[in-house]
Amino acid sequence: MEAAALEILKNVFGYDAFRGNQAEIVSCVAEGGDALVLMPTGGGKSLCYQVPALLRPGTGVVVSPLIALMKDQVDALLQLGVRAAVLNSSLSTREAREVERRLEAGELDLIYVAPERLLTDRFLELLDRIQVALFAIDEAHCVSQWGHDFRPEYLGLSLLPERYPQVPRIALTATADHTTRREIAARLHLGRARHFVSSFDRPNIRYEVVDKNNARAQLLEFIRREHPGEAGIVYCLSRKSVEQTAEWLEAQGLRALPYHAGLSPELRAQHQERFLREEGLIMVATVAFGMGIDKPDVRFVAHLELPKSLEGYYQETGRAGRDGLPSDAWMAYGLADVVSIRRMLASSSADEKIKRLENRKLEALLAFCETPRCRRQVLLEYFGETLAEPCGNCDTCLNPVETWDGTVAAQKALSAVYRTGQRFGAGHLIDVLQGRETERVRSFRHHTLSTFGVGQDLSDRQWRSVLRQLTALGYLGTDAAGHGSLLLTSRAAAVLRGEERVELRREAERPKRAAAVRAR
Ligand code: ADP
Numbered sequence: 001m002e003a004a005a006l007e008i009l010k011n012v013f014g015y016d017a018f019r020g021n022q023a024e025i026v027s028c029v030a031e032g033g034d035a036l037v038l039m040p041t042g043g044g045k046s047l048c049y050q051v052p053a054l055l056r057p058g059t060g061v062v063v064s065p066l067i068a069l070m071k072d073q074v075d076a077l078l079q080l081g082v083r084a085a086v087l088n089s090s091l092s093t094r095e096a097r098e099v100e101r102r103l104e105a106g107e108l109d110l111i112y113v114a115p116e117r118l119l120t121d122r123f124l125e126l127l128d129r130i131q132v133a134l135f136a137i138d139e140a141h142c143v144s145q146w147g148h149d150f151r152p153e154y155l156g157l158s159l160l161p162e163r164y165p166q167v168p169r170i171a172l173t174a175t176a177d178h179t180t181r182r183e184i185a186a187r188l189h190l191g192r193a194r195h196f197v198s199s200f201d202r203p204n205i206r207y208e209v210v211d212k213n214n215a216r217a218q219l220l221e222f223i224r225r226e227h228p229g230e231a232g233i234v235y236c237l238s239r240k241s242v243e244q245t246a247e248w249l250e251a252q253g254l255r256a257l258p259y260h261a262g263l264s265p266e267l268r269a270q271h272q273e274r275f276l277r278e279e280g281l282i283m284v285a286t287v288a289f290g291m292g293i294d295k296p297d298v299r300f301v302a303h304l305e306l307p308k309s310l311e312g313y314y315q316e317t318g319r320a321g322r323d324g325l326p327s328d329a330w331m332a333y334g335l336a337d338v339v340s341i342r343r344m345l346a347s348s349s350a351d352e353k354i355k356r357l358e359n360r361k362l363e364a365l366l367a368f369c370e371t372p373r374c375r376r377q378v379l380l381e382y383f384g385e386t387l388a389e390p391c392g393n394c395d396t397c398l399n400p401v402e403t404w405d406g407t408v409a410a411q412k413a414l415s416a417v418y419r420t421g422q423r424f425g426a427g428h429l430i431d432v433l434q435g436r437e438t439e440r441v442r443s444f445r446h447h448t449l450s451t452f453g454v455g456q457d458l459s460d461r462q463w464r465s466v467l468r469q470l471t472a473l474g475y476l477g478t479d480a481a482g483h484g485s486l487l488l489t490s491r492a493a494a495v496l497r498g499e500e501r502v503e504l505r506r507e508a509e510r511p512k513r514a515a516a517v518r519a520r
């Protein structure tokens with residue numbers, strides 16, 4: 001089997017050797033076994049089902065959620081002389097009938113179908129009549145209800161093992177956390193599948209999280225310093241901030257295009273096309289952009305707002321540096337981000353179980369942002385992988401973070417929150433701590449509080465950092481109503497009573513970079 005697989009790899013695909021655990025996966029599936037494959041983007045998942053499909057008699061059936069991606073894959077296969085076709089809603093009825101005819105006549109090595117098409121009676125009856133080499137379920141995390149790409153149609157794929165017990169199945173995804181993995185195995189009835197987990201490390205990506213004070217200016221400075229004239233993606237949360245950021249970058253003399261679901265399909269296609277073809281364009285986008293985009297030389301991915309989860313962060317930053325060359329994952333992160341994400345959680349109407357899960361995911365994301373440790377170690381640990389040594393290629397490795405005993409500062413901040421009635425946001429709290437008699441302070445008589453002016457030893461920026469960290473660490477919460485007020489949580493009491501020490505990271509006043517390390 002192995003010799004035959006290598007033959008195909010060389011003669012059909014023109015490669016000399018399998019990468020990573022491709023060879024093992026190919027043998028497993030070619031011999032009729034089920035497989036669950038977790039491999040990062042760019043790792044080479046396609047060959048894991050394409051080669052066994054060619055090794056086994058019959059047609060390989062590939063389920064994929066992305067019409068554009070199916071077409072690209074099939075075009076590439078046709079170039080190589082593989083008999084492949086797509087069957088999805090982009091075809092006319094006549095074209096679809098022709099594909100079905102060829103499938104039935106045994107003229108196809110591989111067929112790519114959308115899940116909703118696969119699950120029609122018509123298609124299943126067709127499959128009953130032919131020999132199926134294997135089922136490949138691409139982007140298998142789409143079956144996960146907790147994930148960001150949930151596709152209800154994917155749930156129906158669980159009927160495949162009942163109806164076709166003899167046909168091996170291979171599910172593939174670039175999403176790696178344990179919860180999702182278990183969920184994929186359970187929902188797709190892959191109880192007997194071997195799990196193949198590749199390393200998720202992307203060593204050429206440098207991770208950096210900066211303390212946000214003026215996100216756009218910081219972004220501009222980052223691009224000008226590190227990636228002038230190079231291609232990159234800037235992720236924003238809302239359509240409005242996408243538009244404004246793209247316009248702003250343009251006004252600063254950079255070439256940037258917006259991309260979000262509110263633009264017309266034509267304009268979106270046009271911007272995507274330009275991003276792929278032209279050099280050095282910056283795509284400013286919501287998460288609507290990126291899945292299935294295969295541009296090897298994206299030199300940076302920037303986040304102006306927090307992504308939804310660490311999985312999301314990993315996926316989005318993973319679009320940088322597919323060519324293996326040095327690339328940056330840069331994120332600006334600040335108090336407002338923590339407040340808004342905590343608020344979303346507080347106002348979530350999901351049931352308790354989902355809430356707990358959302359909460360865990362959020363804590364993991366915040367822990368990554370706040371960590372004084374190697375970011376790559378923290379990120380990979382989240383995916384169940386251990387990196388023995390700090391990576392030497394992230395901000396915390398390159399500029400080690402000092403921590404300080406923030407207990408007294410925390411007590412001052414928490415009591416300012418308490419004494420002002422847990423009804424105010426960071427700006428007002430800092431005015432109180434700094435002893436500024438603003439109009440607002442006076443109107444609430446906050447200049448008479450015992451905490452008024454007790455915080456003059458720290459700068460406004462340092463106080464913002466303290467409040468941000470206290471919120472990220474769970475000593476402060478936010479109101480569900482969305483006013484941005486900070487509230488004490490049950491954890492705050494121990495700090496106020498002096499029973500708990502608070503260790504905080506010291507923000508560099510001006511983030512420095514060792515020029516020598518930076519030259520690469
Ligand atoms: P994924 O689906 O995991 O993102 P792909 O299957 O698209 O990754 O593969 C990524 C790139 O790596 C493709 O250009 C592919 O041709 C290349 N590739 C995959 N396996 C090998 C291999 N064994 N040798 C050389 N190139 C490979």
Ligand code: ZN
Nearest residue numbers: 374391394397
């Ligand atoms: Zn590191």
